[in-house]
Amino acid sequence: MKKNIVPITIILYTLFTLFFFVKSKTNQDTIYFITGFHHDIFGADNSGFFNLANVLKNYGYRAKIASSYRIRHLKNAKYIVVFDLHPKKIRRIKKLPKNKLILFAWEPPCVIPYNHDKKYLKYFSKVYTFKDDLIDNKKYFKFHYPRAQEVIKNAIAFDNKKFCSLIISNKSSNHPSEIYSERKKVIKFFEEYAPKDFDLYGWGWKQEEFNSYKGTVHEKVDVLKNYKFSICFENSKNIKGYITEKIFDAFQAATVPIYLGADNITDYIPANCFIDKRKFKTYNELYIYLKTMTKEEYFMYLENIKDFLNSDHSKVFKGDHLVQTFLKAFNLEKR
Numbered sequence: 234m235k236k237n238i239v240p241i242t243i244i245l246y247t248l249f250t251l252f253f254f255v256k257s258k259t260n261q262d263t264i265y266f267i268t269g270f271h272h273d274i275f276g277a278d279n280s281g282f283f284n285l286a287n288v289l290k291n292y293g294y295r296a297k298i299a300s301s302y303r304i305r306h307l308k309n310a311k312y313i314v315v316f317d318l319h320p321k322k323i324r325r326i327k328k329l330p331k332n333k334l335i336l337f338a339w340e341p342p343c344v345i346p347y348n349h350d351k352k353y354l355k356y357f358s359k360v361y362t363f364k365d366d367l368i369d370n371k372k373y374f375k376f377h378y379p380r381a382q383e384v385i386k387n388a389i390a391f392d393n394k395k396f397c398s399l400i401i402s403n404k405s406s407n408h409p410s411e412i413y414s415e416r417k418k419v420i421k422f423f424e425e426y427a428p429k430d431f432d433l434y435g436w437g438w439k440q441e442e443f444n445s446y447k448g449t450v451h452e453k454v455d456v457l458k459n460y461k462f463s464i465c466f467e468n469s470k471n472i473k474g475y476i477t478e479k480i481f482d483a484f485q486a487a488t489v490p491i492y493l494g495a496d497n498i499t500d501y502i503p504a505n506c507f508i509d510k511r512k513f514k515t516y517n518e519l520y521i522y523l524k525t526m527t528k529e530e531y532f533m534y535l536e537n538i539k540d541f542l543n544s545d546h547s548k549v550f551k552g553d554h555l556v557q558t559f560l561k562a563f564n565l566e567k568r
Contacts, residue, residue, distance in 0.1 A: 467494030
């Protein structure tokens with residue numbers, strides 16, 4: 234029996250060595266995505282998230298979702314992409330090779346402050362952010378929310394549309410940039426002065442507190458299209474370049490957005506495509522402007538929206554552009 238121990242040990246050692254060698258080589262062909270709250274972005278057939286996984290496959294790489302709790306085994310990966318920097322991730326992430334770590338910071342400071350704290354961003358070789366003030370194209374790179382879509386074909390007739398809506402979850406924050414509180418101000422204005430001209434939808438609201446609340450929605454655009462105007466307030470204000478899906482959902486629904494958020498919004502979207510909340514000192518002024526708008530003026534907004542969505546300026550807000558942003562992050566040339 235003792236004579237067999239040595240060869241068995243050698244065989245087991247060889248098998249373990251071969252296993253970990255193969256696993257290491259496999260990881261080197263894999264780009265891992267730690268998506269957190271975004272969950273499985275690719276789907277069963279890898280066609281989700283603008284077909285990014287299949288695009289990477291054409292370059293010889295596999296895209297896989299990794300759990301935040303299993304990332305210590307990813308040291309041999311080609312790259313490790315982190316979506317938003319949650320506190321629970323930091324302890325594990327900082328043990329991984331910096332040259333392979335790439336952060337995509339989707340959420341603003343009032344939602345995830347770690348996304349914008351350089352004390353934690355130092356662990357990443359590249360940080361992709363919407364904040365124009367940070368971009369240096371060395372460590373900090375620009376990315377855009379990919380939500381620009383064509384205007385729906387079955388737009389509701391002007392005279393059949395209700396007046397104004399807001400579709401948003403009920404959130405709060407103590408961060409100085411938050412504008413959750415501003416949303417509640419506009420809700421209270423309409424409920425007090427024009428209750429028949431406003432409907433509220435989304436998660437976390439209570440009918441006993443907000444009389445305008447109509448419940449949650451399954452398809453946002455299907456609800457928005459029934460209104461002439463939509464309140465589109467970002468989570469944060471005065472962050473240059475922070476332009477999310479909210480204004481683009483209104484565009485797609487053939488609804489005129491009332492916007493508040495990025496202070497340089499017109500660097501990206503023409504001023505004649507939306508109603509800028511900052512131009513009105515009070516909500517009463519805004520309401521009068523909306524109520525006295527002619528049908529011709531309204532349709533001019535919609536035509537301007539269509540022109541913008543059909544122009545080259547809107548391309549940075551589309552899925553193809555985001556895919557190219559990822560390819561650049563991975564140092565892959567466009568094909």
